[in-house]
Amino acid sequence: MAAATQDMVVRTGAVTRTLIYVVLLLFALFYLLPLVVMLVNSVKPLAEITGGNMIAFPDVWTLEPWRKAWSEAQVGVQATGLKPYFWNSIKMVVPAVTISTILGALNGYVLTKWRFRGDTVLFGLMLFACFIPFQIVLIPMARVLGIFGLAGTTWGLVVVHVVYGIGFTTLYYRNYYAAFPSELVRAAQIDGASFFQIFWRILLPSSGPITVVSIIWQFTNIWNDFLFGASFADFSSQPMTVALNNLVQSSTGVKEYNVHFAGAILAALPTLLVYIVAGRYFVRGLMAGSVKG
Amino acid sequence: MTITAKLTMRDRLQVWLPKLVLSPSLALTLVFVYGFILFTAYLSFTDSRILPSYGWVGWENYVKLFSLRHWEVAVTNMAVFAVLYMAICTAIGLMLAILLDQKIRGEGILRPIYLYPMALSFIVSGTAWKWMLDPGIGLENTMHALGWVNFQFDWIKNRDFAIYTVVLAAVWQTSGFVMAMFLAGLRGIDNDILKAAQIDGASNWNLYRRICIPLLRPAFLSAFVILAHLAIKTYDLVIALTGGGPGRATELPATFMYSYTFTRNQMGIGAASATIMLMTIAAIMIPYLYSELRERR
Structure with missing residues (x-):
């Protein structure tokens, strides 16, 4: 991001500047409020929540809701807490992200360095797949997963996420490799390097940044998915988002809001951590997915 | 390429290899x-x-389908939701981008704060907003506890207003992203154009209205397309926030499809x-x- 308008002297008076800061800070408050409310109330005893003030700090601090949300809360039939579902999500996310990123890298390589007639059309077909409303594939997907014995399994979800993720990963690598000097590839070709040697030795070593972008984007998207998880998983493979929704919506017993909040933060934690650690790459992925890179 | 007849087996493989590598992804997509x-x-x-x-x-x-009252409600809600969501996101995004572009101290802290909701699942943000908007324990209750006894904010339980709470939560989640798109657009504008306009005596207001905003056309287009497709796909947020209710007040085509099927x-x-x-x-x-x-x- 070149600071183009930055070094311009914008003529604003002291009053205007104060006003600008006030507005910006108010919006920061607006964005932070839900997270703060969840955090504060996840360490409060239930009585303090139902008793009144959602923004007050707890009188009695307790980590009990967190422990309950993680290992004891009633999610579905058994009181297992969110722990098993957290692992379900991990078991689903890791292979799905890996496979879709590898396929995306290979596709991007072919589509930029081994161009053939009609490649843009094929890429367009793959890209459009990212934007379809997934309701259109739910019915046949349920059938196909059933036929292959993958219904209700983590591997079924992996397949689903790979299929609907390769459009984006291909987009990232295609845009990235398009800027990579084709002369280097051609020179290597003349020297007799094979298709995979060129990819492995020449393109891959400089693909670090885009790989981070691709992994973060896929990780966030797949971790946060609800529709596929709710449609195709059973209790043994439900991801975190579905489990959280079950926990929050369950109508039996007392609503333990503090446990719900702790659970919500647990579900948000992995993507939030990735965002805090590698926010720059996350933003890059977002932008590349909308505006061309 | 070259004459295929003269190529050895290995060369022929090299010619086909790129297409072969692309074909699994392509086959998956096609099927x-x-x-x-x-x-x-x-x-x-x-x-x-x-x-x-x-x-x-x-x-x-x-x-x-088109004679169903249920579908009519879902489509009407979609129209209300999409128009408000897109308009408000664009307005907030543009405003924050312009304000952040004024050599703001602490931009590096504010920007990530505006954008972090985008990293959360809609189920998480739906859960958070659901309880914040709940009159029993959320904002209304808090205001009562703070002494503002007449304060009333029960939109989420109100058939006529519940859809606006979906707009609120969705705007909260994605407006920071729109801000980032506009900010990137603003930072990409050629500085010389702006300097020239300033020398000609253009006011800040005119600078943005006449020069920057028209130059942001591509960013507007991208924002429109992204927001429109997000709006039509909105599903998780409604499930977590209102479950489509009260009644059918926040039913959208995505939730309609799921429940009918x-x-x-x-x-x-x-x-x-x-x-x-x-x-x-x-x-x-x-x-x-x-x-x-x-x-x-």
Whole structure:
């Protein structure tokens, strides 16, 4: 991001500047409020929540809701807490992200360095797949997963996420490799390097940044998915988002809001951590997915 | 390329290898995306109920769909939601981008704060907003506890206003992203143009109105397309926030499709509604992708 308008002297008076800061800070408050409310109330005893003030700090601090949300809360039939579902999500996310990123890298390589007639059309077909409303594939997907014995399994979800993720990963690598000097590839070709040697030795070593972008984007998207998880998983493979929704919506017993909040933060934690650690790459992925890179 | 007859086996493999490498992804896309689209579109013309069945009924499902009050509510909600969501996100995004562009101290802290909701699942943000908006324990209750006894904010329980709470939560989640798009656009504007305008005595207001905002046209277009497709796909947020209620007050096409197909066993009608959703998104996305991919040539 070149600071183009930055070094311009914008003529604003002291009053205007104060006003600008006030507005910006108010919006920061607006964005932070839900997270703060969840955090504060996840360490409060239930009585303090139902008793009144959602923004007050707890009188009695307790980590009990967190422990309950993680290992004891009633999610579905058994009181297992969110722990098993957290692992379900991990078991689903890791292979799905890996496979879709590898396929995306290979596709991007072919589509930029081994161009053939009609490649843009094929890429367009793959890209459009990212934007379809997934309701259109739910019915046949349920059938196909059933036929292959993958219904209700983590591997079924992996397949689903790979299929609907390769459009984006291909987009990232295609845009990235398009800027990579084709002369280097051609020179290597003349020297007799094979298709995979060129990819492995020449393109891959400089693909670090885009790989981070691709992994973060896929990780966030797949971790946060609800529709596929709710449609195709059973209790043994439900991801975190579905489990959280079950926990929050369950109508039996007392609503333990503090446990719900702790659970919500647990579900948000992995993507939030990735965002805090590698926010720059996350933003890059977002932008590349909308505006061309 | 060269004359294939003279090529050895290995060379021939090298020629085919790129296409071979691309083919698994392509095959997956063709079957799982386009094949499935055709299958669902086909089902929308059949008498499928609990399971797919292949008795052809013509346009009957579509006729039924558009006579359903439930669908009418979902489509009306979609229109209200989409218009407000897109307009407010664009307005907030543009405003924050312009304000942040004024050499703000602490931009590096504010920007990530505006954008972090984008990293959260809609289920998480729906859960958070659900309880914050709940009159019993949320904002209303808090205001009462703080002494403002007459304060009332029960939109989420109110049939006429519940849809606006969906707008609120959705705006909260994605407006920071729109801000980032506009900010990138602003930072990409050629500095000389702005300097020249300033020398000519243009006021800040005119600078933005006459020069920057018109130059942001591509960012506006991207924001529109992204927000439109997000709006039409909105599903998780409603499930977590209101569950489509109270009554059907926040039912959207995505929730309609799900309940008709999987809980009401009206698969034909569900498939018809999914097809309509796809057509709507295609009408927006295809021209956009076409122009994006063409410009590169």
